[in-house]
Amino acid sequence: xxxxxxxxxxxxxxxxxxDAAVPLGRDAAHYLASVMRLGVGARIKLxxxxxxxxxxxxxxAGKRNAIAVCRDALRPQAPCPDVWLLFAPVKxxxxxxxxxxxxxxxxxxxxPVFTRRTASERIRTxxxxxxxxxxxxxxxxxxxxxxxxxxxxxxxxxxLGDRRIMFCDERxxxxxxxxxxxxxGPGPWAVLIGPEGGFAPEEAEMLxxxxxxxxxxxGPRILRADTAAVAALTVWQSTLxxxx
Amino acid sequence: xxxxxxxxxxxxxxxxxxDAAVPLGRDAAHYLASVMRLGVGARIKLxxxxxxxxxxxxxxAGKRNAIAVCRDALRPQAPCPDVWLLFAPVKxxxxxxxxxxxxxxxxxxxxPVFTRRTASERIRTxxxxxxxxxxxxxxxxxxxxxxxxxxxxxxxxxxLGDRRIMFCDERxxxxxxxxxxxxxGPGPWAVLIGPEGGFAPEEAEMLxxxxxxxxxxxGPRILRADTAAVAALTVWQSTLxxxx
Numbered sequence: 001x002x003x004x005x006x007x008x009x010x011x012x013x014x015x016x017x018x019d020a021a022v023p024l025g026r027d028a029a030h031y032l033a034s035v036m037r038l039g040v041g042a043r044i045k046l047x048x049x050x051x052x053x054x055x056x057x058x059x060x061a062g063k064r065n066a067i068a069v070c071r072d073a074l075r076p077q078a079p080c081p082d083v084w085l086l087f088a089p090v091k092x093x094x095x096x097x098x099x100x101x102x103x104x105x106x107x108x109x110x111x112p113v114f115t116r117r118t119a120s121e122r123i124r125t126x127x128x129x130x131x132x133x134x135x136x137x138x139x140x141x142x143x144x145x146x147x148x149x150x151x152x153x154x155x156x157x158x159x160l161g162d163r164r165i166m167f168c169d170e171r172x173x174x175x176x177x178x179x180x181x182x183x184x185g186p187g188p189w190a191v192l193i194g195p196e197g198g199f200a201p202e203e204a205e206m207l208x209x210x211x212x213x214x215x216x217x218x219g220p221r222i223l224r225a226d227t228a229a230v231a232a233l234t235v236w237q238s239t240l241x242x243x244x
Numbered sequence: 245x246x247x248x249x250x251x252x253x254x255x256x257x258x259x260x261x262x263d264a265a266v267p268l269g270r271d272a273a274h275y276l277a278s279v280m281r282l283g284v285g286a287r288i289k290l291x292x293x294x295x296x297x298x299x300x301x302x303x304x305a306g307k308r309n310a311i312a313v314c315r316d317a318l319r320p321q322a323p324c325p326d327v328w329l330l331f332a333p334v335k336x337x338x339x340x341x342x343x344x345x346x347x348x349x350x351x352x353x354x355x356p357v358f359t360r361r362t363a364s365e366r367i368r369t370x371x372x373x374x375x376x377x378x379x380x381x382x383x384x385x386x387x388x389x390x391x392x393x394x395x396x397x398x399x400x401x402x403x404l405g406d407r408r409i410m411f412c413d414e415r416x417x418x419x420x421x422x423x424x425x426x427x428x429g430p431g432p433w434a435v436l437i438g439p440e441g442g443f444a445p446e447e448a449e450m451l452x453x454x455x456x457x458x459x460x461x462x463g464p465r466i467l468r469a470d471t472a473a474v475a476a477l478t479v480w481q482s483t484l485x486x487x488x
Binding site for chain 2: 097100101104105106138139140141176177178179217218219220221222223224227230231234235237238239241242243244
């Protein structure tokens with residue numbers, strides 16, 4: 001049963017293990033049977049965030065109900081690094097992109113934050129969860145990030161404990177991100193991406209005064225929020241995360 | 245005439261210099277007068293890729309014709325680092341994103357390449373130029389990248405001379421991008437982003453065999469082409485470019 005046959009990869013809630021029968025739910029059944037035209041015996045990959053990745057075989061492949069039976073363990077469970085993305089929601093398409101990219105970049109938590117200049121306070125947690133699951137299925141992650149409800153920046157900061165936080169300081173003069181992170185060292189981190197209009201002066205002041213907050217520069221050009229999210233997480237993963 | 249008054253930033257072809265009168269063209273006139281409702285005396289920023297950035301004042305602000313007169317030099321001309329992005333076009337929205345992000349990330353040339361598995365061979369150079377100009381206006385760049393017509397990968401590689409090329413090697417085992425780039429050192433570079441389906445085996449072989457080609461890893465997760473473009477350029481700018 002060669003692994004490369006299985007191109008489809010699904011996140012499920014059920015336990016995975018030798019010969020475990022996994023009900024796939026109506027949406028997945030429709031996708032497998034009606035969209036992808038898979039039948040009984042077809043192979044897919046499953047993960048649930050706890051039991052690693054499994055090669056499974058369809059034992060039922062109806063349009064409303066499907067069951068997959070686990071055959072071979074492909075990869076043991078491994079955590080993503082402990083880095084959260086705190087981001088101010090922007091326009092819907094770009095927010096969707098931020099979520100997709102953050103999942104590919106391996107964040108462990110997605111936390112929308114409302115700042116003084118946040119353009120949109122409407123962010124649907126269920127939409128964020130769906131997007132995050134689809135991105136995780138595509139990018140070969142073994143887990144999903146936690147998708148949190150949006151909350152004001154001050155409340156989120158109050159709940160961070162001693163988790164360090166990297167943020168782009170637009171005043172200029174901040175150190176290059178890679179240097180600043182290398183000096184600050186590993187541990188639990190959050191990456192904060194502000195709104196398109198930047199932080200309000202009192203927010204920037206609060207961030208600079210916070211112990212464990214690390215102001216960084218992401219180069220001489222102005223990056224949009226979605227670009228900045230990928231760039232900041234790239235530097236973090238390259239310097240302190242699992243890219244090294 | 246405080247600089248912060250001028251929120252709009254436009255690329256023009258005309259020379260810029262003390263008291264230079266700059267005709268802005270019909271699209272820009274419409275945007276300034278009808279969309280942004282600016283009148284005579286309003287301030288904008290101008291750049292042309294040669295003469296730095298200038299604060300200018302509208303001397304005419306008609307809906308079809310506008311003229312700006314340069315007042316103060318804001319920044320001297322400075323080049324972006326010599327890094328090209330070679331990318332296989334993907335779906336239109338994602339190709340638009342790749343172009344926007346590449347401009348923000350400071351590439352000096354945009355070169356679409358057609359590979360064995362490139363899904364779309366339709367890429368409009370004029371659309372790419374328009375997107376690149378808009379991104380440059382927004383991100384505070386002082387120049388535009390060259391937007392090249394799409395060409396087959398082999399022809400593009402043949403024209404690279406001894407320019408080094410960084411590409412993601414999907415076989416596994418490639419070195420982390422930051423380490424590989426640091427060892428390879430500065431100079432003219434190209435970053436190559438393959439199609440969603442990856443390079444064909446003979447293309448990957450050709451790349452690995454090429455002198456000056458540096459295979460790199462961008463971490464353990466599978467990145468989409470647009471994510472990979474931002475991530476690869478982030479590592480390049482952090483390690484060898486103008487983020488340091």
